[in-house]
Structure formats: structure tokens, C-alpha cells
């Protein structure tokens with residue numbers, strides 16, 4: 483599955499866009515930027531829950547599309563796209579540095595991720611949303627699917643959007 487997407491994604495490898503002073507771009511597993519991303523994800527998503535990423539979880543990320551926002555060379559936010567099948571990708575690990583939250587970074591990350599998804603010819607995006615972020619995703623047309631559940635000790639709902 484990873485190979486399928488990697489082949490089709492060659493165009494988007496150079497994809498980058500500028501939104502005022504902020505850059506959003508695809509980053510690469512094992513790079514210095516990936517280290518920054520992991521630090522951000524641990525700070526924003528895991529430390530508040532008292533847990534950390536395991537090496538097993540991270541080892542699978544070399545097949546995913548890693549996306550990060552930067553301001554003056556420093557990471558301000560990130561997300562990932564995980565190919566699930568030929569029709570669907572999962573948006574995951576959406577996190578914005580605490581002092582950057584509420585300033586449009588998350589919105590820009592979602593826009594960038596959705597453009598990337600369309601570029602590779604996929605139209606269905608789903609995610610496991612923390613309940614505290616459901617309102618954020620609803621703003622961009624994502625809809626709850628089914629009942630809630632607990633993951634990493636946190637209430638979640640599956641959400642989905644068909645891109646047009």
C-alpha cells in the first residue's frame with residue numbers, strides 16, 4: 483500500500499506553499515525536521531496524557547506523508563496522512579504549538595493536507611478525532627461516524643469527509 487502511494491506522490495514531493503510568513507511543506511522520516519515534529523507531538527499530544535510515543539508506533543511512519551508548518555525555521559504545527567487503501571487516507575497527529583493555537587495554523591495544515599490528498603487521486607479522508615477537537619474538524623466539513631470510544635485514555639470519535 484505504501485508503495486502505491488509513494489509512486490503516485492512524486493509530484494507532491496516538491497509541493498510547498500507560503501501563507502503570509504508561514505511555510506507548510508512535506509517533511510521526511512528521520513530528518514531534522516522530523517525530530518522537531520516528534521518533539522511537538524510529544525509536547526502537545528502525549529505529555530498531557532502522561533505517555534510517550536513508542537519506537538514501534540514511530541517505525542511505521544516512514545510510509546506516511548508527514549506535513550509541518552514552520553515560522554522562521556521553527557515548527558509551529560504538524561499533521562500526517564496515513565494511506566489506508568486506494569480510496570481513503572487517515573489524517574492523524576494534528577498538533578499546533580500551544581502559543582500558536584487559534585491563529586490559523588491548524589486551518590492551513592488541513593488545507594494543505596486536503597490538497598495533497600486530492601493530488602494523489604484520493605477523495606476520502608477520515609480521522610480518529612479527540613472529542614475536544616471535534617468542533618475544529620466540523621468547521622472543515624468533517625462529520626462524526628458512529629459512537630464514541632476511548633483511545634489513549636481520551637474520548638474519541640471517528641470523523642470522515644469526502645473531498646470534492
Ligand SMILES: CC(C)(COP(=O)(O)OP(=O)(O)OC[C@H]1O[C@@H](n2cnc3c(N)ncnc32)[C@H](O)[C@@H]1OP(=O)(O)O)[C@@H](O)C(=O)NCCC(=O)NCCS
Pocket residue numbers: 526527576577578579582583584585586587588589590610611612614615616617618621
Ligand atoms: C485542534 C488544533 C489542531 C486546532 O489548530 P489551531 O491552529 O489552534 O486552529 P485554527 O486557529 O486554525 O482554527 C480554525 C478554526 O477552528 C476553530 N477551532 C480551533 N480549535 C478548536 C477546537 N478545539 N474546537 C472547536 N473549534 C476550534 C477556531 O476557532 C477557528 O474558527 P474560525 O475560523 O471560525 O475562527 C490545535 O488547537 C491543537 O493542536 N490542539 C491540541 C491538540 C489536539 O487536540 N489535536 C487534535 C487531535 S485529534
